[in-house]
Amino acid sequence: xxxQHKKSITIALLACFLWLQSCKNNEIxxxxxxxxxxxxxxxxxxxxxxxxxxxxxxxxxxxxxxGHIITLNGKVEVMPENTISVSSPMAGFVRQIKWIPGMTxxxxxxxxxxxxxxxxxxxxxxxxxxxxxxYAKLDLERQTELSKNQASSDKVLQQAEEKVKxxxxxxxxxxxxxxxxxxxxxxxxxxxxxxQIVITAPATGTITEVAVNLGKYVEAGENIITIMGFNxxxxxxxxxxxxxxxxxxxxxxxxxxxAEPDKKITGKxxxxxxxxxxxxxxxxxxxxxxxxxxxxxxxxLNVDIEAQSLESWTVPEDxxxxxxxxxxxxxxxxxxxxxxxxxxxxxxxxxxIQILNEQDIKDQKVVIKGAYTxxxxxxxxxx
Numbered sequence: 001x002x003x004q005h006k007k008s009i010t011i012a013l014l015a016c017f018l019w020l021q022s023c024k025n026n027e028i029x030x031x032x033x034x035x036x037x038x039x040x041x042x043x044x045x046x047x048x049x050x051x052x053x054x055x056x057x058x059x060x061x062x063x064x065x066x067g068h069i070i071t072l073n074g075k076v077e078v079m080p081e082n083t084i085s086v087s088s089p090m091a092g093f094v095r096q097i098k099w100i101p102g103m104t105x106x107x108x109x110x111x112x113x114x115x116x117x118x119x120x121x122x123x124x125x126x127x128x129x130x131x132x133x134x135y136a137k138l139d140l141e142r143q144t145e146l147s148k149n150q151a152s153s154d155k156v157l158q159q160a161e162e163k164v165k166x167x168x169x170x171x172x173x174x175x176x177x178x179x180x181x182x183x184x185x186x187x188x189x190x191x192x193x194x195x196q197i198v199i200t201a202p203a204t205g206t207i208t209e210v211a212v213n214l215g216k217y218v219e220a221g222e223n224i225i226t227i228m229g230f231n232x233x234x235x236x237x238x239x240x241x242x243x244x245x246x247x248x249x250x251x252x253x254x255x256x257x258x259a260e261p262d263k264k265i266t267g268k269x270x271x272x273x274x275x276x277x278x279x280x281x282x283x284x285x286x287x288x289x290x291x292x293x294x295x296x297x298x299x300x301l302n303v304d305i306e307a308q309s310l311e312s313w314t315v316p317e318d319x320x321x322x323x324x325x326x327x328x329x330x331x332x333x334x335x336x337x338x339x340x341x342x343x344x345x346x347x348x349x350x351x352x353i354q355i356l357n358e359q360d361i362k363d364q365k366v367v368i369k370g371a372y373t374x375x376x377x378x379x380x381x382x383x
Contacts, residue, residue: 001286003180004183005095005145012221013335017044017224017263041336041378042340043333043339043340043378044330044377045173045339046338046377047267048334048336050051050377051336054373054374055369056367056369056373056374057213057368057369057372058366059365059366059368060366061314061364061366062351063313064311064312064347064352065311066280066309066310066347066349066354067347068077068307068309068310068354069305069306069347070247070304070305070307071298071305072238072243072300072302072303072305073238073302073303074284074286074300074303075094075298075299076233076236076295076296076298077234077236077298078236078286080230080342083208084203084205084227084229085223086100086111086202086225086226086227087221087223087224087227088114088123088181088197088199088218088221088222090116090118090121090218090220091118091219091220091239092114092115092118092197092217092218093114093216093218094112094113094213094217094218095114095214095215096110096112096113096213097111097113097210097212099111099207100210101210102207103207104204104205104206104207105204105205105207107201107203108201110132110200111198111199111201111224111225112199112224113196113199114197115120115196115311116198117195119183119194120193120194120195121179122177122178123178123188125174126171126178126188127189127190127193128175129167129170130169130171132170133164133168133170133171133296136160137164140160140161140163140164142160143156143157144157181197182197182199189367199224201227202270203227204229205227205228207226209225210222210224211223211330212225214383228341233295233296233297234287235267235285235287235301235303236283237281237283237284237286237303238281238282238283239281239283240280241270241280241281243307244282246310247284247305247307248269248270248272249270249271250268251307252266252267252268252305253266253267253268253269253304254266254303254305255286256302256304257299258300261302265295265301266288266289267286267287267289268286268289269285270285270286271284271285272285273285276372286303312355312358313354313355314348314354314355315329315352315355315361316351316352318371319366319367319368320345320353320371321340323375326342327342327343328342329343329367329371330367330374330375331365331366332366332367332372341360341361342355342360343360343361344356
């Protein structure tokens with residue numbers, strides 16, 4: 001009996017364990033019910049009493065001229081006319097140079113001092129040619145007097161005239177060569193012949209490259225120093241085809257960098273290169289109002305341009321409501337019935353805002369007062 005009783009208890013416990021395991025499996029396998037949030041309805045219907053209390057006001061979208069801002073990107077570039085490569089017209093050894101890139105140089109300052117024996121020879125040739133010309137002129141005067149008295153032949157007189165002409169050509173040519181190496185022929189004489197010449201800055205600007213060093217021998221025409229002239233920096237912007245109709249010469253621009261967006265650099269449009277490249281944009285050349293050391297070549301900038309006013313469909317700013325990060329207006333579908341329509345807005349002017357998807361609202365009346373009252377009513381209906 002006792003054995004049979006124990007056996008019954010064991011069977012009962014096993015049955016209980018199996019029942020519990022079955023319940024657990026059913027609990028695991030039973031899928032959870034997913035609830036889909038109810039979407040907010042986009043239509044509001046007022047009773048007459050609600051309508052009377054809401055104090056709504058509607059009006060048709062208004063077409064008006066509204067200014068807009070075009071934002072372009074570009075970088076600072078130096079125009080070829082303002083990039084100055086300084087070279088020597090004659091070869092020589094560098095005997096003095098004190099400049100490094102980044103320094104500011106004024107027009108007329110000495111950049112480099114060169115030395116070469118050919119400089120001495122050129123000065124010598126010039127002074128010798130001057131002496132020959134002076135003698136030739138004296139001889140011409142003598143031959144002219146002799147010819148008047150028929151004491152000399154016409155041929156000798158003609159030879160004297162030719163000698164003066166040839167000497168004058170040589171003196172003029174050598175004087176021009178001296179000016180090229182910055183030696184004034186008018187003040188040159190035997191006592192101040194020099195073996196050195198100076199190369200001076202042709203314009204005021206910033207030195208961007210120094211291609212020589214002390215003692216180097218430079219050839220004629222070899223680049224010595226590169227100068228970026230002041231006022232040489234331009235803003236070269238990239239404008240897409242859709243923006244070109246709204247841009248014109250003389251328009252005001254406001255440039256700023258990502259690092260300092262609040263620090264504006266003003267300027268104006270100089271040229272519009274009306275040639276759209278393979279990338280789909282044209283170059284817009286702008287000049288800053290004031291030269292600035294911050295406008296160094298290669299600097300990328302954002303530029304806002306006050307574009308020409310456009311006729312656009314607009315609504316008062318109070319008509320726009322913001323809901324879950326998006327913009328909407330309410331349009332009147334029929335008496336006391338309003339529908340929420342998503343809009344894309346543009347520029348603002350005189351408390352009106354541009355509607356870019358005007359086709360969705362332009363033939364309807366928009367709620368311009370009480371729009372948020374409708375939104376609250378719509379949310380209450382959902383709840």
